[in-house]
Structures are given as structure tokens and as C-alpha cells.
Amino acid sequence: MGRGAYFRYNDSFTATNPMALYGIWKEPPTVGPPNPYAPWSNYYIIYYTNGGSGFMDMQAVSRTSPTVALNTVNSSYFYREGATFDHWDTRADDEGTDYSDGQTGVTLSGNITLFAIWKFNVTYDGNGSTGGSVPVVDPYAKGSTVTVLGNTGSLVKTGYVFNGWNTEADGSGTQYAAGDTFTITEGVVLYAQWVFAITVTFDKNK
Secondary structure (H helix, E strand, O other): OOOOOOOOOOOOOOOOOOOOOOOOOOOOOOOOOOOOOOOOOEEEEEEEOOOOEOOOOOEEEEOOOOEEOOOOHHHOOOEOOOEEEEEEEOOOOOOOOEEOOOOOOEEOOOOEEEEEEEEEOEEEEOOOOOEOOOOOOOOEEOOOEEEOOOOOOOOEOOOEEEEEEEOOOOOOOOEEOOOOEEEOOOOEEEEEEEEEOOOOOOOOOO
């Protein structure tokens, strides 16, 4: 099964390209007693992507043994382009109670809804570089201030001189120099910018 976008009944979206939608199937509830899906038998943990894509089945937890380990993102189809999963929270704005991925020893006293909390990636791209390495940084929490790095890995491109970073490979986006800052709200790729190296030769005899 692919890691595509997941839609529930009555969801709406704007199609920009031809696409196929595939039904998602799961086993029906157990028939006959005891019925583990009976609402009086279990508590339920409901997981939301919170701006991401994919799906995760709700987790049934027996009321008679309500201490469990949370499901993990790797066992689901949750993902978000340009982002890295960080933790769960009982509120979408990350102002509730935090839980780590797969956290053990969680005791329920009722149903609970958990929202995926994402951090956003700043990816530096050499954009045709022929040597050196790009900076590598940890993901940032939404709303954090990012300070743009310089050419810390001594990137080079034959015949060119490094000239900062841009949000588009062709230089048509937002230009950044080392030390510039911006507020991150989604994943960002910064492409190295290159200008032709001009060599001037001085002949003292002319």
C-alpha cells in the first residue's frame, strides 16, 4: 500500500492532476460475544495527522487492563512533506499533554485523542556543487526563528563562486545570506547560488 493522501467520507480536495482513489479496507468487528468493539468494553485512542497525510487506525484499549503502549508512526501511514514527526499531544496546538512515539505505560481513564506534532526541515542543497558538503541542521518547531548558515561545508562548483542561498534552484525565490533569519511554518529547501568566477590577469608590461 502506498503512502498517499488519505480521505474520509465527505472530505473534499482540489485535484490538480489526474489521480486514482483506492478504498481502504479492514476486518469487520468480531461477531458474537465477547465483542471487543463494544463501546462499554474498551477505551479508544484516536490519532490525527494534524496537517500531515495518511491514516492510523484507532487503538482499542480494554477497560479492564487500561495500561498500554501507544502505537508508533512507523506502524502507520502518517507523514508530512518537508517535516519530521516529533511527538503526540492531546491538543493540535501542542499546548496539551505530550506523549512520545510508542510511549509505554500509558494508563487511560477514558477515550483520548492524540495529534501528531511535527517539526519542519530546513534542507540545504548544493545545487550542482562539485565538492564540499551542505550544512545539515536538526528540524525546527513550527514558528521557530531559523538563522541561515553560510557555506560551512566549503561547497565549490567548478568555474563559479558561492553567492548565498535561495528558495528556488534558479534563484527566482527568496534570497538569503549567512545570518539572515526567517520564521519557519513548513519545510524549506535552500539552494546554493552560484555566479561565474571572473579571472582578471594584470600584465605589468602593458
